[in-house]
Amino acid sequence: MSGCIDKEKGRVTNRMNNKIEAEKELETIEINLLLEGIYRYYGYDFRNYAGPFLNRRIWNRMRAENIATISSLQERVLHDPTAMKKLFRDFSINVTEMFRDPGFFLAFRTKVVPYLREQPSIRLWHVGCSTGEEVYSMAILLHEEGLYEKTRIYATDMNEEVLKEAENGEFPLHRMQLYTRNYLAAGGTTAFSEYYSAKDNHAVFHPFLTKNVVFAQHNLATDRSFNEFHVIICRNVLIYFDKILQNRVYHLLHNSLSPSGILGLGSKEGIKFANIVNSYEEVDPIEKLYRKIK
Incomplete structure (x- = not known):
């Protein structure tokens, strides 16, 4: 008798597992169709973003729109530009703060600034600048080190809305206490x-901090290099991409760096497993600063 019960339990478990697998496969198909439709119709390419990141953002948007299926979300965004605008904002990565990870900026002061002093002029690309907090942070650092006047910062993001916010240079006043702590920990003078x-x-930052900054739209998934830079800062962006897109972006950044140029990545990123790892030497392995050597 117990053997029959065990067999029945096994059959039930198998049916449940098969159902779960079928639902996962259907979800994958629907997500792929959604991303392909967005790319073909709007030109935004999210097809090589990391799966878990996409799943979270898609299901959050579905709940907000009170939509039951991903296919229904696809229909809405393809026929309603406003819905696409909201989903685009969901896919944009806008987590930032001034002097975020102060140790990175402190290492930049001590280990990168001496290299920059040797350059007659400096071109710095800040990739995925979001609402601009880290761009203003870098401008302040370079100002304090006497380098800002000979620097041009190119601050790019794929989202034009957050670029407008960045240009305004206004941030919530209640965050200044945190930003002050970060600034001091980063070696502020x-x-x-x-x-x-x-x-x-709001805290309105002084206009001189953006007089040498160019804000422009750039999409890492689809756009090419547009200059040669002494420094490229691309922090906490690559973690949202799959391996294929990561390697593509690593090559884009490498091709955009001048000889001996500096690449700065986020705390959870690194070039250890990238196929261009031998093209760099470590400047600071903890703070993910690298120098191009070939």
Whole structure:
């Protein structure tokens, strides 16, 4: 009798597992069709973004839109540009703060600035700049090191809306306490409050910090290199891509660096497993700073 019960339990378990696998396969098909439709109709390429990242953002948008299936979401975004705009914002990576990971900026001061002092002019590309907090941070650092006047910072993101926010240079006033702590930990040399003025509930950063900054739209998934840079900062962007797109971007960044140029990555990123690993030497392995050697 117990043997029959065990066999029946096994059959039930198999049917459940088969159903789960079928649902996963259907979800994968629907997501692929959604991303392909977005690419063909709007020109935005999310096809090589990391699966878990896409799944979270897609299901969050479905709940917000009260939609039951991914196919229904596809129909909506292809026929309603407003819905596409919302999903595009969901796919954009906008997690940032001023002097984020202060150790990175401190290492930049001590290990990269001496190299930059030797250059007659400096071109720096900040990839995936989001709303601009880290761009202003770098401008402040270079100003304090006496390098800002000979620097041109190219700050790019695929999202035009966040670029407009970055250009405005206004950030919530309540975040200044955190940003001040980050600034001091990053080796700041003056009072952080000197760089902004309070206006209502916002801190408005002084315009001189963006006089040498060019904000422009650039999509790592589809666009090519547009200059040669002494420094490229691409932090906490690659973690959202799959291996195929990661390697493609690594080659784009490598081709965009001048000889002996510096690449800065995020704390959870690195070139150890990239196919261009032998093209760099470590400047600071903990803070993920690398120098191009070939």
